[in-house]
Amino acid sequence: VKYSGLSGPAVAAHIHGPADMGANADPVIPLKKLKSPIKGSATLTDAQAADLEAGKYYVNVHTAKNKDGEIRGQIEKAM
Template sequence: MGLMRKLSMAVLLSAAATSAVYAEEVAYKATLTGSAEVPPTTSPGKGSVDATLDTSTKAFKWTISYEGLTGPATAAHFHGPAAVGQNAAPVVPVKVPEAASGNVSGTQTLTDAQIADLENGKWYFNVHTAKNKGGEIRGQLQPSH
């Protein structure tokens, strides 16, 4: 093997190793409560979101559970960009069971802008009911270490 070919192989291997270092799964969590809604609700409901973002494929995967809502869930979404105490439009709708308690999981490929908002703490998740059309329980997504 010639020197140039050896150098080319070394550069290719180095580039492959470097890109693999930057590809990772980042975990996110949120605790869903009525007091986190804007405006706050008096809902006895609660829930949680466990999610991961694969930074190389941009696949965002979630597992969500909720219980004790004032009635059946009518809708659920990831919203953004918004800080705690602010509202924003839905960015990823989530199909949830029409029940006061439920578990759901799913996957969505995110855009670069959505990833930037998520990484900057500007996403929240909430579950809506007939009694609380704007959202009954909510939680801000934060990296979980």
């Protein structure tokens, strides 16, 4: 996950889902390293893997100024 230009340092970041693009969902996977680029891995259930393949997960990065999330990006399969 790469990001830049936020109002301040990231204070939290999560992968949320499952949700269609533009819809909200609860956090599923907290991201521990917050400095861009965020790198990491997680083990998913079969249902989570299917939802990920279907594009139903997104990353939300939070700042002190925007506690509900300052920037968000839907996770899509690379072509």
